[in-house]
Amino acid sequence: MTDMNLPSPAKVETPFRRFVSEFFESRIAAGAFIGLLIIIVLALLAPWITPQNPYDLGQVDVLDGRLPPGSEAFTGYTMWLGSDGSGRDLYSAILYGLRISLTVGVASGVIALLIGTVIGLVAAYAGGRIENVIMRIVDLQLSFPASLVALMLIAILGKGIENIILALVIAQWAYYARTVRGTALVERRKEYVEAAQCLGLSQTRIVFRHILPNCMAPLIVVGTVQTASAISLEATLSFLGVGLPQTEPSLGVLIANGFEYMMSGRYWISIFPGVALLLTVVSINLVGDHLRDVLNPRMKK
Amino acid sequence: MSATLEVKGLCTHFFTRAGVVKAVDGVDFSVGKGEIMGLVGESGSGKSITGFSILGLIDPPGRITEGSIKFNGTEIANASENALQKLRGNRIAMIFQDPMMTLNPVLRIDTQMIEAITAHENVDHQTAWERSRDALGLVGIPSPEERLRAYPHQLSGGMRQRVAIATAFLNKPDLIIADEPTTALDVTIQAQIIHEAQNLTRRTGTAMIWITHDLAVVAGLADRISVMYAGRIVEQGGTDDIIDRPRHPYTVGLLGSVPSANKRGQRLYQIEGMAPNMLALPQGCAFAPRCQSATQACATSPDVEDFDGRRLRCFHPQQDGAIA
Numbered sequence: 001m002t003d004m005n006l007p008s009p010a011k012v013e014t015p016f017r018r019f020v021s022e023f024f025e026s027r028i029a030a031g032a033f034i035g036l037l038i039i040i041v042l043a044l045l046a047p048w049i050t051p052q053n054p055y056d057l058g059q060v061d062v063l064d065g066r067l068p069p070g071s072e073a074f075t076g077y078t079m080w081l082g083s084d085g086s087g088r089d090l091y092s093a094i095l096y097g098l099r100i101s102l103t104v105g106v107a108s109g110v111i112a113l114l115i116g117t118v119i120g121l122v123a124a125y126a127g128g129r130i131e132n133v134i135m136r137i138v139d140l141q142l143s144f145p146a147s148l149v150a151l152m153l154i155a156i157l158g159k160g161i162e163n164i165i166l167a168l169v170i171a172q173w174a175y176y177a178r179t180v181r182g183t184a185l186v187e188r189r190k191e192y193v194e195a196a197q198c199l200g201l202s203q204t205r206i207v208f209r210h211i212l213p214n215c216m217a218p219l220i221v222v223g224t225v226q227t228a229s230a231i232s233l234e235a236t237l238s239f240l241g242v243g244l245p246q247t248e249p250s251l252g253v254l255i256a257n258g259f260e261y262m263m264s265g266r267y268w269i270s271i272f273p274g275v276a277l278l279l280t281v282v283s284i285n286l287v288g289d290h291l292r293d294v295l296n297p298r299m300k301k
Numbered sequence: 302m303s304a305t306l307e308v309k310g311l312c313t314h315f316f317t318r319a320g321v322v323k324a325v326d327g328v329d330f331s332v333g334k335g336e337i338m339g340l341v342g343e344s345g346s347g348k349s350i351t352g353f354s355i356l357g358l359i360d361p362p363g364r365i366t367e368g369s370i371k372f373n374g375t376e377i378a379n380a381s382e383n384a385l386q387k388l389r390g391n392r393i394a395m396i397f398q399d400p401m402m403t404l405n406p407v408l409r410i411d412t413q414m415i416e417a418i419t420a421h422e423n424v425d426h427q428t429a430w431e432r433s434r435d436a437l438g439l440v441g442i443p444s445p446e447e448r449l450r451a452y453p454h455q456l457s458g459g460m461r462q463r464v465a466i467a468t469a470f471l472n473k474p475d476l477i478i479a480d481e482p483t484t485a486l487d488v489t490i491q492a493q494i495i496h497e498a499q500n501l502t503r504r505t506g507t508a509m510i511w512i513t514h515d516l517a518v519v520a521g522l523a524d525r526i527s528v529m530y531a532g533r534i535v536e537q538g539g540t541d542d543i544i545d546r547p548r549h550p551y552t553v554g555l556l557g558s559v560p561s562a563n564k565r566g567q568r569l570y571q572i573e574g575m576a577p578n579m580l581a582l583p584q585g586c587a588f589a590p591r592c593q594s595a596t597q598a599c600a601t602s603p604d605v606e607d608f609d610g611r612r613l614r615c616f617h618p619q620q621d622g623a624i625a
Contacts, residue, residue: 191402197358198397199390199417199468209416213407 022294032286039280043098050092051077055248062087066261069268082268084257090268093254094276100250101280104161104234108168109227115169116176117212117219123177124184125207135181141174150233154242164243168230179222183215190214217295224288228281235277251277303374304331305475305508306355311368311378313347313354322579324350324363326532329605329612332476332508337499339519339540340512341555342529343576348512351529352478354378355510356393357385373475391421394469398481400461404453410464411449417471436467440497459490463497470501477502480512495522516555520544528552531577531587538611548609548618550592586615594619 024030042049052059052075064073064087073079073089081090123134141149153167187193188211196206237243238252246253251273258269313325325347332338342348354365355372357380370378372393377385389395397403405413414433418424424432430449437445440463453461462482469477479498483491499522502509513519519526520540527537528551536549547553557570574591577583583590589599594617605614 191397191399192405194358195395195397195403195465196405197389198356198395199420200386200388201390201416201420202386205416205420210405210408214405216407 019294023290026290026293028286029290032283032290035279036283036287039098039276039283040102042095043102046092046095046099050089050095051075052089052092054088054093054096057247060087064089066266066269068266081272082266084254084269085261086257088249090254090272093249094251094273097249097251097254097273098276098280100161100244100248101231101234101252101277104164104168104250105227105231108165108172108230109223111165112169112172112226112230113176113219113223116173116178117180117215119173120177120180121184121207121212121215124181124188125203125211131181134177138174138177138181142178146171146229147233147236150237151240151242154237159242159245161244161248164234164237167237168233171233172226172230175222175226176219179218180215183218184211187211187214221288221292221295224284224291228284228288231284232277232281304333304371305336305373306510307331307369307371308351308355309369309371311351311354311370312366313350313359313363314366315363317362317580320580323532323582324579325354327368328529328532328534330527330534330537332510334475334508335502335506336525337502337509337511337523339523339526340510340529341514341516341519341526343514345576345579346529347532348529349480352395352480352510352512355476355478356389356395357382358389387421390417390474391472392474393476393478394472394474396462396465396469396477396479396482399485400458400465401453401485403465404461406453408452409449410451410453410456414449414464414468414471417468421472432471433467436471437464439470439501440464440467441493442467458486459494462486462490462494466494466498466501470505470507473505474507476508476510478510478512481514482511483518484513484515491518498522516544517559528555531579531582533587533614534605534612535588535614536611537613542609542611546609548611548613549615550594550617550619551588553619592617 047053054060061074064079064083065085067073067079067083069080069082071079071082073083077089079089079091081094083089084093119134123131149171150167153170154163157163157167193206193210196210234243234250235252235255238250239256241256244250244253249257254273255270255277258266258271258273261269308331309329311325311328312323315322315324328347328351330338340348340351350359350363353359355370355377357377359365365378368378369376372388377388404410411430411433414436415426415429418429418432434445434449437448442448442460442463448456448460448464456464466482482498483494486494495518498509501507511519511523523540525538526540526543527534528543528549529535530551536543536547536552543552544556547556551572554570554572558572560569572591577587577590585600585602586592586595589595592599596617598616603614603616605612608618
């Protein structure tokens, strides 16, 4: 067999594979990533691994209210993290709350990313007056704090999960647009764009197939950071009482519920949801920070 | 036989805030089927802009102000973007100087080659892939199947330039514009690439414009040479004529400054002064301030005249072998 003499085809080192191995070189990043994975899995599996559905008023007993961590509920199971004022098992409520927080964060993050990316790319490639108009709108948008924009929008749109997502998208698309436009401006001056034009490829194809993939690195970084900030923004809105209704408690609502009991020594009602929120946001941010280090060629050793 | 490309009086000017830059100012030449024309000049002499003008890829503030570009008999100067897009990569292909920069770093070779085909032809993925593989084989790339799966950074410089050449030939274009394609490569690879390019043009009958600053490269490659200075062609003729008996003082100077074995130990000839500022070209002949034969007559611009079997733009044609 002549084939035997040929060297076995080496594993093709794709940019993705190199990136993964570089990412996991850092223990903090690997830890944060695994922590985040656990949080996501717990949130996804919430209905199957929690003793109680906190949204089902039939399963919530007011007599179980304000129980300290580790006490036994009337229905028989142990409330390891205690219960809140209306008798919800906090462990169950936190996992269900995480579902809402992650859904809101990821959904608004993805939608804002798509909208912002397209607008940013169009601005960078079209140039001229179109670019000026778009970027002035972005500047205007970014000159307001995101929480203020979201608060105003919720006041107009009303409560509810869709409205919160919509408000967060409107508050955040501009970050993506600005990031993409910055990178795309650099990329479109590169020779491979000229070469693609010389191949007679269409404008749309050059923008989305050639320029966009080269803008992915900063987009991924901004995406993770903005998702974390969307989650905390949603918690803020809910804490202020303009986010999600009491019957669908997100982490922010849970923290707000426990706030009135803080002074009476019932720390767990606010603290545990707070810790869950903190862990989620911190792990996403750590992953995002390290992504930036890996994806930024200037910070390479 | 009509020429594949016929450029007449081409002017491409850039209207900048500091003034009008006449990057290309009245350039004439033609390239026939299977012919290679060397377009030689210093950096900034307008040779690359000439190439981009043909493809209609001049970005504002630049534009083609005058002249005609006839491609296969059709006028394409200032043609619609749509018409030009159909020509680019299909009938007219381009090869660039730095193959590291011209291949998209995040797309695999097969993706980039296949889309060059499907942009112009309605063929299925498999056919396009096979044609890409055959094209890579044609430019001397070993195990093309494997190279197609690679990313640009996994190939060497010479290999990448071969990929670029293969891509240029994919749609069997009538004209290829090669913009200093060997400048970024080392000399042995240079020779191989030149050989492949020559081979392919002869075999396919493709016309080629080879833009370079290196006379040594075109001496062994081109059929005809056009020497450009400050946006104008100053001398144009058969390769042997120009290399052996240069008439324009600038060509003489260029040839004189090529290092060679029979001038060992001697100081290399150098053209005095610097390439002119394109915003403030001297009155008359642009080369006059650097030219040792310049006289009063050179204060007016010389016209292009037929001289000794070539086109020449000079009042003072040089004698055989003389270095000004």
